[in-house]
Amino acid sequence: MSFGKPERYEEEPRTRPRTAVVAVCLVLGLGLIGGAVTGSWLAGDGGDGGARDTYAVAGTLWHSVPVDKLFPPTVRGTGAGPGGADRTWTRVAVAPDTGCGNAFDPLLRKALAPVGCERLLRATYTDATQSFVTTVGLMFTTADAAAMNALAGRFKSEGLATRTDLMPLPYARKGTAAARFGPGQRASWTVSVLTDAPVVVYAVSGWADGRSVDTPVPAEQAMQSGATSAPAQAGLGNEAQGLADRIERSLRKDVTSPTEKPS
Known part of the structure; x- marks a missing residue:
């Protein structure tokens, strides 16, 4: 050298x-x-000041981002269906933004109470064949990161996201494919407590023909290989999880340009 x-x-x-x-x-x-x-x-990673800034921005998206960005009219799910099949969901109803008072069954409302409810946004979609309907929701909380981490830990350790008495409620609207999507039609669901944003993301799916479901199955179980329940065989777990995942991804992108107008 x-x-x-x-x-x-x-x-x-x-x-x-x-x-x-x-x-x-x-x-x-x-x-x-x-x-x-x-x-x-x-990426969903924390990072001191930057993470704190994005966490705060995420909490304001419910009033700063157009509904067509939070809940796009059409959502494409490449590989989201059973066996990696593609999915396309079309929005059929958007609920007025509200509080959470009457939007959840009592036990789920109690489970979410520690993080508070700033605003709840919901939309219902149908698949390309209009055989299934899925309501997806974004509950913006009043909690800090520590409280969201605590709730996420509780949901995981106590298995709250898989309890049938803690299923989210659907949002139905007359004159749409979701007109008969009531509490008794819930077939599969998912609830995700984010830890890098004050948001709870959930989705609940069912058949569009109004048939009742005796034994709903959480999405993570319905999507398992070899699952034989009716919701699993129909791919309703994939409907709920696939749509929830893509709405969450859209939310994460919106934080970088919350005031951008939809094209």
Whole structure:
């Protein structure tokens, strides 16, 4: 290994390229830092000040983002169906943004109470064949990150997301494919308590023909290989989980441009 010749004071011209290199590195470094802040939200990772900023921004999306961005008129689910089949969901109803007073069964309302309810947004979709209907909801909470982490931990440790007495309610509207989608038609569901945003994301699915369901099955069980229940065989677990996942992804993207107008 060899070293270059020592610099002399009179060799001033050689310092200019070095100054330029330092400046370029500084610009690149700032760009990487800025990208990391945005990336921490999109990837769901925490990151000190950047994470706190995106957490706060996420809590305001219910009134700063157009409904067509939170709940797109059409949602495509590549590989979201059973066996990796593609899915396309069409929005048939959007509920007025409300509080959570009458939007959940009593036990689920009690389970979610520790994080508070700032606003609840809901929309109902149907699949391409109009055989199934799925309500997806975004509950914006009043909680800080610690409270959301605590609730997420409780849902996981106590298996609250798989209890049939803690299913979300559907949202039905007359004159649509979801007109007969009531509490007795709930077939599969999922509830996700986010820890990097003050939001609970959920979805509940059923048949569009109004048939009642004696034994609903949580999405994670309905999607398991070899599941033989009627909701599993129909792919209703995939309907609920696939749509919830894509609405959550859309929410994460919206935090980077919450005031952008829909095209």
